Amino acid sequence: MSEATKGLAGLIAADSILSSVNGETGELIYRGYDVMDLGQNACFEEVVYLLWNGELPNQAQLDTFKAALVAKRDMPPAVLGMMAQFPRRTHPMAVLRTIVSSLGLADESADDISLDGARRKALWLTAIFPTIIAAWERIRNNKTPMPPRYDLGHSANFLYMLNGEEPNPAAVAALDAYLVALADHGFNASTFAARITTSTQADVYSAVTSAIGTLKGASHGGANQKAMEQFIDAAQRGDVSAWYKESRESGKRIMGMGHRVYKVEDPRGKLLRPLAERLAETSDRGQWYEIAAKIEELARKDDYFIERNLFANVDFYSAVVLYMIPIPVDQFTPLFALSRIAGWMAHIQEQLADNRLIRPKARYVGEVGRKFVAIEDRA
Ligand SMILES: CC(C)(COP(=O)(O)OP(=O)(O)OC[C@H]1O[C@@H](n2cnc3c(N)ncnc32)[C@H](O)[C@@H]1OP(=O)(O)O)[C@@H](O)C(=O)NCCC(=O)NCCS
Incomplete structure (x- = not known):
């Protein structure tokens, strides 16, 4: 198989x-x-x-x-x-x-x-x-x-x-x-x-x-909430660069970064980034755009992200857009x-x-040939 x-x-x-x-x-x-x-x-x-x-x-x-x-x-x-x-x-x-x-x-x-x-x-x-x-x-x-x-x-x-x-x-x-x-x-x-x-x-x-x-x-969809929570966390840390360094060193994923299919910039991010930037000009929550943009800038210079083709995905800037509307996180x-x-x-x-049952197969890699053992004889 x-x-x-x-x-x-x-x-x-x-x-x-x-x-x-x-x-x-x-x-x-x-x-x-x-x-x-x-x-x-x-x-x-x-x-x-x-x-x-x-x-x-x-x-x-x-x-x-x-x-x-x-x-x-x-x-x-x-x-x-x-x-x-x-x-x-x-x-x-x-x-x-x-x-x-x-x-x-x-x-x-x-x-x-x-x-x-x-x-x-x-x-x-x-x-x-x-x-x-x-x-x-x-x-x-x-x-x-x-x-x-x-x-x-x-x-x-x-x-x-x-x-x-x-x-x-x-x-x-x-x-x-x-x-x-x-x-x-x-x-x-x-x-x-x-x-x-x-x-x-x-x-x-x-x-x-x-x-x-x-x-x-x-x-998947839960990443937008997680992305916003990380921006809030970075703001509470008071120093976005220090927050980024600590997150990376602890092995935490940067939420709103990376994508299964996109190995270049997510086009929805391209649409939403300028929208977030425009909203920030008139919003009293404008600082969140700055924080997100700073994290993206740090990731773009980070060899780890460069080597793996990890870019901001749709959830990164959509989190900022929704927060500025404002929508509860x-x-x-x-x-x-x-x-x-x-x-x-x-x-x-x-x-x-044009329906047909979606039913893939699994490749069995478990044990074979085991014989039933009565319950009183089991370890
Ligand atoms: C979206 C996601 C699940 C895609 O996963 P995937 O295609 O299965 O890719 P993998 O999880 O195998 O990641 C590939 C490599 O990139 C790293 N990576 C992927 N996303 C990362 C992130 N956001 N931060 C740090 N490292 C990341 C993985 O650790 C892995 O590194 P390795 O090769 O050294 O093991 C993944 O990028 C992720 O978890 N992103 C954060 C959550 C998110 O924003 N989701 C919304 C997607 S629209």
Whole structure:
């Protein structure tokens, strides 16, 4: 039997027409469009439409699509009531995972995995993620969840529900660019988890619950929270260079650095770095951009990082952007999910359209030929 490929690194698991991640040139393409181009010009809803339909919408199509999302923003009261019972210390990703699973109970056609059925669930989940995340933020702070507004776009409505006040246009624009930048990314771990679950003919809620659980880990979506915590740690140390030296000497990983696919700069980092720099000019949290930029500069001169082609990844500057908006640090990974639901749902639909069970093999390297020993004779 051939050698196992640890972490499935570099293996091609299927053909996809959704997004292309080029690790050598540092390019990310959604349906043929460069993410840089989309991040600078498109709103999140346009990109969701593009991922699901293959074309950018014209104005009438975008208006209809936005209206369809707006119509699905409200949370079922029973689900909201359930959230109120959760321990206040529960991590927002655990809440999101649990609530998405419970939404399956509220959907009478949860097991409809036809393409039309999946499309209806895609719309609902994409529309309702902001409501879930904002509601938990308010509930855990003993505030009443804000009902969604119907006159605001996806990002603006989220910030409104989070804070209960008219959102700042600069924060809305930054959040929208962030959501566009993270909407899809080839066969990343959470997307692959969603596709594996879908391939077994399980329902969409199960697939998205798998994806959320997979995104939560520090090697994937959890890295943005960890990156911000390290910036805070570096600031508390009072000397970023000393903090960097100590971290490196202790063998700690620098969070938000390195990538399985990109061996050059992550294009999403290229999009988000100038955004972070611009936000820093007017934000009272501007020092966090300086701290992140200093750590990146130290890593760029560090032979260890140079030899291993380790660059700032998407989580490095997105942590700073989210912190300046401002988003609470442990809500960073749910914000990643708020964007990536677009990609997950595109991949679930692509998997359903041409499904085959995803089931690789393991190379057995354990013992053979052992004989059963009665329990009283065992050491
Ligand atoms: C993303 C990540 C999991 C990719 O992992 P991977 O492709 O399996 O790469 P490996 O873990 O095998 O790392 C390769 C080498 O680079 C080193 N390395 C990778 N990321 C590093 C980091 N952030 N800080 C320090 N060293 C790092 C590893 O120690 C390893 O060194 P070695 O060859 O001497 O053993 C990894 O870079 C990482 O843990 N980064 C920090 C977490 C993060 O930002 N995740 C978000 C990704 S978008």
